[in-house]
Amino acid sequence: MRENKKEKSKNSIGINIIKLVSFGLVFVMLLEILSATVFSKSNATTFKNNFMNAYNYVNEVEDSIDIVALGNSNMYSALCPLKLWDEQGYTSTIIASPRQTAAITSTLLEDVLKTQSPKLVILEADMFYEGVELNENIVDESSSKKRLPVIPYITDDKITTDIQNRLTVFLLHDQWKNMIANPANIGDDAMFNHGYFFNNEIKETSPNSNMDYTQQIELLPDEATLYMNKIIDICSKENIKLMLINSPSLNTWTYARHNAVEQFAKDNGIYYLDFNVLEDYEIEYDKEFRDKGIHVNYYGSSKITAYVGNYITENYQGLIDDKRENADFSAWNDDRDRFIEYYRIENF
Numbered sequence: 001m002r003e004n005k006k007e008k009s010k011n012s013i014g015i016n017i018i019k020l021v022s023f024g025l026v027f028v029m030l031l032e033i034l035s036a037t038v039f040s041k042s043n044a045t046t047f048k049n050n051f052m053n054a055y056n057y058v059n060e061v062e063d064s065i066d067i068v069a070l071g072n073s074n075m076y077s078a079l080c081p082l083k084l085w086d087e088q089g090y091t092s093t094i095i096a097s098p099r100q101t102a103a104i105t106s107t108l109l110e111d112v113l114k115t116q117s118p119k120l121v122i123l124e125a126d127m128f129y130e131g132v133e134l135n136e137n138i139v140d141e142s143s144s145k146k147r148l149p150v151i152p153y154i155t156d157d158k159i160t161t162d163i164q165n166r167l168t169v170f171l172l173h174d175q176w177k178n179m180i181a182n183p184a185n186i187g188d189d190a191m192f193n194h195g196y197f198f199n200n201e202i203k204e205t206s207p208n209s210n211m212d213y214t215q216q217i218e219l220l221p222d223e224a225t226l227y228m229n230k231i232i233d234i235c236s237k238e239n240i241k242l243m244l245i246n247s248p249s250l251n252t253w254t255y256a257r258h259n260a261v262e263q264f265a266k267d268n269g270i271y272y273l274d275f276n277v278l279e280d281y282e283i284e285y286d287k288e289f290r291d292k293g294i295h296v297n298y299y300g301s302s303k304i305t306a307y308v309g310n311y312i313t314e315n316y317q318g319l320i321d322d323k324r325e326n327a328d329f330s331a332w333n334d335d336r337d338r339f340i341e342y343y344r345i346e347n348f
Contacts, residue, residue, distance in 0.1 A: 029157075065092060068092070072101075074246075078304045087305070109231060123245070192334075193339065194196075202290070203289050205293040232268060242313075
């Protein structure tokens with residue numbers, strides 16, 4: 001009798017283990033399916049959220065992009081791919097998100113290179129100091145606060161990072177809940193924007209002391225240097241040219257930070273454009289910002305895009321072909337026309 005009870009107990013334990021393992025397998029399969037469908041990066045670009053611009057590149061036609069531009073919100077505000085197409089015939093995509101760091105950017109760059117073979121990568125240098133408060137010994141006024149990345153795409157723990165990268169349900173579930181709660185936010189405008197964030201609001205502002213000339217240098221944070229060196233290695237291995245820019249930003253950028261990036265660029269043979277100090281670029285404080293000097297609006301981005309386009313043509317001669325007459329890229333003309341119509345732009 002006791003032996004029968006022991007045998008039944010063993011069988012019961014075995015059955016429970018099988019049930020537990022089966023449940024685990026089904027659960028993981030369900031997460032895989034949700035990550036590949038409902039919570040995919042592609043679906044993240046179809047509604048208004050912080051990931052819309054960062055993951056828009058998943059919608060680009062494979063091997064169709066000449067220029068990949070990455071960085072924080074300054075980047076998706078400053079460069080307009082459809083202006084770059086209309087004026088230069090270059091195809092480009094923006095991979096940017098609020099408070100995006102060099103670490104996140106490195107991961108996103110590796111991901112986009114799985115489907116694209118760009119000739120040029122442009123980085124917004126403001127992201128190097130994400131999460132770093134302005135040095136009050138160098139700059140008198142500061143509105144910056146210590147901030148953490150919005151996208152938990154890379155973490156200090158490799159297992160956590162791998163899980164989030166593999167199972168995007170963990171990455172996007174909060175955004176999905178927000179979408180369900182706000183169905184009016186659903187739309188497909190991200191597709192033809194190619195990662196650009198359109199905003200034509202005007203908030204008049206004025207310069208401050210942040211960009212007053214100084215010889216002081218606010219060194220790049222160790223993490224930024226670490227991941228920038230990684231990005232440089234990636235671009236070198238893939239034979240991709242690298243370029244750094246700083247769009248006009250009155251609240252987070254300083255001359256001491258400019259000095260640090262300028263030296264880093266010189267040391268690594270990288271072209272660097274800082275629109276905060278360029279002698280042949282005039283910032284119009286009365287009409288080019290949308291939020292009191294942090295980000296440029298559409299009018300500011302139009303000027304910056306035109307400048308960057310001409311700079312690329314002059315300094316990277318023969319690197320990128322003008323594709324405006326190439327029938328294989330006619331969809332870009334359709335995107336441009338839709339962009340103009342959607343945002344009711346009178347003078348494109």
